[in-house]
Amino acid sequence: MEPVEIGLWGVPLAILGGAIRVSTPFIFVSLGECLTERSGRINLGLEGTLVFGAISGYAVAYETGNPFLGVLAAALAGACFGLLHGWICKFKGVNDIAVGIAMMLFGMGLAFFFGKPYIQPQAPDLPAIPFGWWSDTPQVQAALQVNILFILGAILAVAMAWMFKSTRVGLTVRVVGDSTDAARAMGINPNSVRLLSTAAGGALAGIGGAYLSLYYPGSWTEGVSSGQGLMAIALVIFARWNPINCFWAALLFGGTGALGPALQSVGISEGYYLFFAAPYVLTLILLIMTSSPDRAMQGAPLELSLTK
């Protein structure tokens, strides 16, 4: 099909399409981190989990020919990273922020180590649903190609919000996150809850990674993630630890990330690298705006070392 000339309208359209495409890993990583942080622990290593999820998903999808098995493998790998993080942080005197940094470097190292043979071969992509079937404009159709994982992420955000609000599991996580002592008094083992929350959070981050390598950009390279895992963690603070807010914030971040490519697609390439930095600058600005000097952040789990 011939691209129709739609001029500068292409920019908002490309940003919308980009927001949907780029935001999916943000959704999964931020929901994962949201769960982990609501249990009172911070996992800064999700960038490493994301990259390792990307390679394990890509490798399994390539070897089996089934992208969904790839997503499953990425979730399992992410859960393993989460379990390791949670197990290490259980010990007294261990700094969970520093462990996150170590896990980030370790995850990336392992991913690059095992990913070398997979740089060339092409794995099958995850399918997308063409929501743009009603339009004749190819740009609209391209923008509304929505991947299944995006829809799953949206459902997950609602489900997690409901879980925190009205289920026993959600209440348990919240109690552990707000007061270790209260949880102990209720007969809950805080370490087990945090371990499981970190593992589940890692699994979600792994799925986000599988999306990167199996749909957009859709191949495995060592630069498959450029700080998305980290930005998603900052995004959780901005979203005030609320899963629904995480979803909207992820869309916003996705749109910002699509700004550079969108402008380039209509021929504006001046300052391309500066537009490339837009998501990081936005994250930083939001982080500055949403932090408070008296350290009592609204909505923050009280046991979180990030805010203490």
Add this chain to the structure above:
Amino acid sequence: MSITFPQKATGSPVAAQLVARIALRAEAVLIPVGALLAGFVAFSLFLLFLGKSPVEFFALVWKGGFSSAFSWQNTLSRVAPLVLAALCVALPARLGLVVIGGEGAIVLGGLAAAVTGTLVVGLPSAMGMVLMAVAAMCLGGLWIGAIGALRIKRGVNETIASLLMAYIAIALLNHFVEGPFRDPASLNKPSTAPIETALQVGDMPFVAAHWGVLAGIVACLLCWVLIERTTIGFAARIAGDNVRAAQIQGLPVSKLVIGFTALGGACAGLGGYFEVAAVHGSANASLIAGYGYTGILVAFLARHNPLVIIPVAVLLAGFEASGGLIQRRMDLPDATVLVFEGMVFIIILLSEALYGRLRIFNPGLRGAS
């Protein structure tokens, strides 16, 4: 041994104190060394699992990093940026801050040095070199100091902010190197104009390494004096242990945080200066070499002690220098050293749980907790 210590100790109080002090010192040395050895063992198991020989691996590290004048040159050329990047982690860490964006200060320091190098052409070369180094340190100091200021004034998490700033710094480098400051002669690899020969930093006499290594060692010594032997350092250590107590004592916590982060950034910026002036000759993507990240590991392994940073940096530089040899001889990917570093990092953090818990180092400890 663990049984005899307390009995001897009850004999005289002076002896007991001495034993306790020696035990504490031994704890501070033996736990990190033990963790490093455990990291070697874990990595050996990883290699065995893959059907590779750990003996061959460590032999190649020795050969590629430490065995000849050539390999020492390769190692030492990495020591300067590593030591300076580690200081960028260690100085804020004494105040309880985890700053991990040294890569950004290195990259921007290198850019500042290269751009200044094109501006100081008419001046005497010594003055030009000093100006280049000062520009690099100022920009690096501003970059990381801003993170300290955001932390203390706005409560922004310094770990996330510093890493975001590192990504922004890399984007800025790419923008300036491909745009305003690009040397039209650099075709395949966009770079700034190469600095003049007179402004380049040469090798030290008798040692096959550039002057940046000496500068890094001097910086470590100065930082150690600052932390351990001055009132400023004393105040910083108090603030690092307990911010509220320091504030109640009237210590200038804000100034300390901004000063220490800025100083750390200046060190990393100086590392970027030497990368440009002594290694690459201009600013380009080669500045993004990951020294900022390996520097984090160096600082944590050295437990943020500037004097210990030097040997730890030499050790890790040797591992990184032998990466190419390992890749060729053992048919392992170049990320092998990254895996090794990640394992050592995790184990060293795990070992933090052991302080004050082993009976052998803490004769007073009764029963398991």
